[in-house]
Amino acid sequence: MADETDSGAVPAPERIWISPHGMAHLPDKCNHHPHVSHSEAGWGWVMWPDRKDWDLISEQRPLTATHGRTDRVARKRCRHCGSRA
Numbered sequence: 001m002a003d004e005t006d007s008g009a010v011p012a013p014e015r016i017w018i019s020p021h022g023m024a025h026l027p028d029k030c031n032h033h034p035h036v037s038h039s040e041a042g043w044g045w046v047m048w049p050d051r052k053d054w055d056l057i058s059e060q061r062p063l064t065a066t067h068g069r070t071d072r073v074a075r076k077r078c079r080h081c082g083s084r085a
């Protein structure tokens, strides 16, 4: 069994948000989220992604939304969300 408390491990996010611009965001990490609800703003998202899903997002490994606007595809990661402070 994988241990979620491994030192140095980044906790798996609850979800990955995918903006209409094809940018992936994590919850509460930046101020790029819409002021209306994400679904109203046309965002898609992936619930309980694997931790590596975030790391793999790229032109080569785009991540497709599974909820909300499922035609949203993330090809890049938000710089703010990606910082592991």
Ligand SMILES: [Zn+2]
Binding pocket: 024, 025, 026, 029, 030, 031, 032, 078, 079, 080, 081
């Ligand atoms: Zn972000």
